[in-house]
Amino acid sequence: MKFNKPASDNPIDRQKVVSQPRDRIDGPLKTTGTATYAYEWHQEVENVAYGFVIGAGIAKGTIENIDTAAARQAPGVLTILTAENVGPLGKGEMNTATLLGGPTIEHYHQAIALVVAQTFEQARAAAGLVRVAYRREAGDYSLAAAKPHVTTPPEDTPDSVTGDFATAFAAAEVQLDATYTTPDQSHIAMEPHASMAAWEGEKLTLWTSNQMIAWCRKELAATLQIDKENVRVYSPYIGGGFGSKLFLRADALLAALGARAIQRPVKVMLQRPLVANNTTHRPATIQHIRIGTDRQGRITAIAHESWSGNLPGGTPETAVQQTNYLYAGANRLTGLRLAELDLPEGNAMRAPGEAAGMLALEIAIDEIAEKAGIDPVEFRILNDTQVDPTNRERFFSRRQFVACMRQGAERFGWSRRCATPAQVRDGRWLVGMGVAAGFRNNIVSESAARVHLDANGVVTVETDMTDIGTGSYTIIGQTAAEMMGVPLEQVVVRLGDSDFPVSAGSGGQWGANTSTAGVYAACVKLRDAVTKKLGLDPDTAEFSDGKVIAQGRTVALGDAARDGTLTAEDSIEFGDLDKQFQQSTFAGHFVEVGVDIATGEVRLRRMLAVCAAGRILNPKTARSQVIGAMTMGAGAALMEELAVDTRQGFFVNHDMVGYEVPVHADIPDQEVIFLDDLDPVSSPMKAKGVGELGLCGVGAAIANAIYNATGARVREYPITLDKLLAQLPELA
The missing domain is CATH 3.30.365.10 (Aldehyde oxidase/xanthine dehydrogenase, molybdopterin binding domain)
Structure with a gap:
């Protein structure tokens, strides 16, 4: 059709x-x-063996020797696979680094070997006997250190320029010039990456956890250098992905190689410490935003430039894309800068681009609104546009941004907010309200x-x-x-x-x-x-x-x-x-927080999302998606950060103990409102997506609420106690 x-x-x-x-x-x-999830299909398949993945112990360099002699003699071991003995492999188009490294190491915890044994415990024990000698090379692991040397956009991602930003900004009556940072983040899906593979002659069946079946099939066939018609991929249930399972990963490839080597089914699961470094993550960003307005608060100039890092051949985090469309303004500049880093691959994580970009943009909008002396809700409404600001001949298919703001403000009781920071007390808690726009393009x-x-x-x-x-x-x-x-x-x-x-x-x-x-x-x-x-x-x-x-x-x-x-x-x-039409989804995010006046502890008190995202196909499941996204936004604002060891080049907190995410006690009651918003331009369903819209902007609303509560303006995520405490004593 x-x-x-x-x-x-x-x-x-x-x-x-x-x-x-x-x-x-x-x-x-x-x-x-x-x-039945990916690691559970042994109930349907007999004689399954187990693989245990060994990840590289350095971030950059080469393997000088892998000593597997002791491991091969360990109980139950069936085979040990390395890049030296699996035969020639191809490489698909969607992985930056190779999935089985050696002798060259491209990033920490890159898979370098698979130990296959009769049981998981035997495979794990034998893997501990493998000894690897490396020749380590110096690498680049700090985005901040690399930033000054990255001054031009990637060749295939030129800057977007409308009008004359520099002249308009210099002439603006009200100006903001600020820099914001977001850290590397991990998907931390409940289900780890897992696969089981079985061969029947030349035909391979892969039971896996993968979001994109056709991509997985194509990439696996290309890597194994076989006809994709000989590959069947099966993934009926997935325990969360958030983008980490968009592409072929090492578990799938190694399961297939292991099964081929021993001619029986093999299961492989990436142990938790490998997931953060072996798979993909959301890259850190450094974002420079400049906004100029007239005395009435109308934006006359807006620029948003973002630096991120990736492995050689990787892509940038597209953190500026929402700034092209969200607010009016005749003079505009957006641009991406990409540093080559030797950290694990950066790639899509829930709402790639907008999730990180809105964290910065929506603080900046609050800051310029305050400079202009305008309520932040009214400032956003004032700068609404029904046309694509970069192409004024193209209208939005549907744009109910103002309705999201108006209805959200009324529902949340925004009129009761005290515009002057640090004025509302509830015992030992300083209380504040924050707002941010939500935006995500419709693809x-x-x-x-x-x-x-x-x-x-x-x-x-x-x-x-x-x-x-x-x-x-x-x-x-x-x-x-x-x-x-x-x-x-x-x-x-x-x-x-x-x-x-x-x-x-x-x-x-x-x-x-x-x-x-x-x-x-x-x-x-x-x-x-x-x-x-x-x-x-x-x-x-x-x-x-x-x-x-x-x-x-x-x-x-x-x-x-x-x-x-x-x-x-x-x-x-x-x-x-x-x-012909700019297709986007919109939201208004409203948050109330309490901040302990002595310790700086932040507690969410209320959260509201008002969403305009086409026809809502099932309000119950859609609400579930949005409140999950709001929770993820709370994590991005307050706790989520992959800590980078800039000496050794790896993420230190690579498990579910060290990498903090919100739990039930962190999240208050959440309210979600869906506007009637049929969009006949989108599809015959007149629907759009909503699960990522619920994330975009939430973190900034929390940051803005913290500022309203305390007067502490934090531009570096996550907003942890150390970034608040220095500003709290004056308030006590």
Whole structure:
């Protein structure tokens, strides 16, 4: 199905099933422990062996020798694989470093060996007997140290320039010039990276935890140098990814190599200390923001430049992209700078770009609003725009940013906020309110599905779309139920199998909108097949309550399949509407905090998100996504940081003890409001993504609330006690 013009009325608009707060259909499986995750498929496969990954003990250099003699004699050991004995490997397009290092080491904890044994314990014990001699080389591990030497943009990412920023900023009546920093962050998904591989002749089956089935299949085939038609990837349940499982990782490759070496199935899981350094992370940033306004607070000049680091050949953190679209202003400059660092690969983490960029931009907006003497909510509303500020001929498809701000302010009681910092006390707590905009672009991508109808009226959906804890099973089932006019209980959803049609996958906040649009397209074809089989007019047929009604006739839906199951397959192919219109999602984030006047301890008291993100396909699962994102935003604001050892080049706190994330006690009651926001330009579903929008801006709202509570302006995340204490004594 081609989607070349805005959607008109269609069966989804009935909203009998879609947009209803339905429980997750996969919930009972997960809560009873019967949903099978990547490391649990041994229940289905016999004679499984276990692999244990050895990671490099240096960040840069070469391996001089790997002594495996003692390990090979250890009980239960079946084989030990290194780059020297696995044979030639290719390399896919989506990994910066090679997944099996040696002799060259590109980053700390790069996989350099796999010990395979009869049991996990035997493999782990034998791995401890492997001795590796390295020749260490000096590396670059500090973004701050590298920054002065990085003055030009990456070749393929030129600066975005509109008007004359320098002249306009110099002439601005009110000016802000400030620098903000965000640290390296880890995804810390609940489920570690894990895979099981089995070969049958030349054909490989991989059970894994991966967000993008088609990407994984292609990259694995390229690395193994085999035909991708000989690779089947299976990932029906994923225990969180946040971007860390977008790409092929070492666990998958090493499981495949181990299974090939011993000709039996092999399971590999990255132990927690390896996840932070061996897989990807969100890179640290240094962001320089300059804003100029007139005396009325209208932005006349805005510049946002961001420095980040990555391995040679890696990409920058795109922290400036929201600044191109969020606020008006005739004179603009945004640019990225990329330093080559020898730290582990930086790549996508939930809302890449905007999540880090909004942490800085939305503090800067509060700071310039204060300089201009304008309430921060009103300042944001004043600088709203209905056109793309970098291309004033292109309008937003939908933009309810002002409504998010207005409704959020009213709901939160913003009018009660004291504009002067450090004036509100509740016992030993200084209390403050903060606000920030939420912004995330809407991305669309081709997505396909296959649907079946049997004689009992049961509809089965098949697509390689994944569910990373987001509710894909449920919204896909709701879409098919709505389109075919059956109860949700009469829909079977099968996901995460490369034998199924290729979906857009889970990532970039595009998964919900695009995957359901692909199901919509397949159901349109199935509806046509049903009406043809029943001899009914497809243009007037109504599918409702398990029946098809047209031309005065009412026929049971299952009758169309009485001679055999009907099957239809199609994809949604997006035209250039995303070029004609700027498609984005918006939110208003409001936070109240208390700060202990003596210790600087920060406690969240209230949180509110008002979101405009197209049709909300399931308010219950969408709310779950947003409150999870708000929680992640709290972590980014107050505690999350991968500590870099700038001498040895690795992340020190590479486990769930040292890397702090919010727990239940850190999070107060959270409120989420979804605005009515159908967007016919986005897809036939008129939906957009929302799970990353709930993150973008939250951390800045917390920082702004802390400032309102204490008068302490912290521009370096996370906002820990040491950054507040020096400013608190004057308030005591």
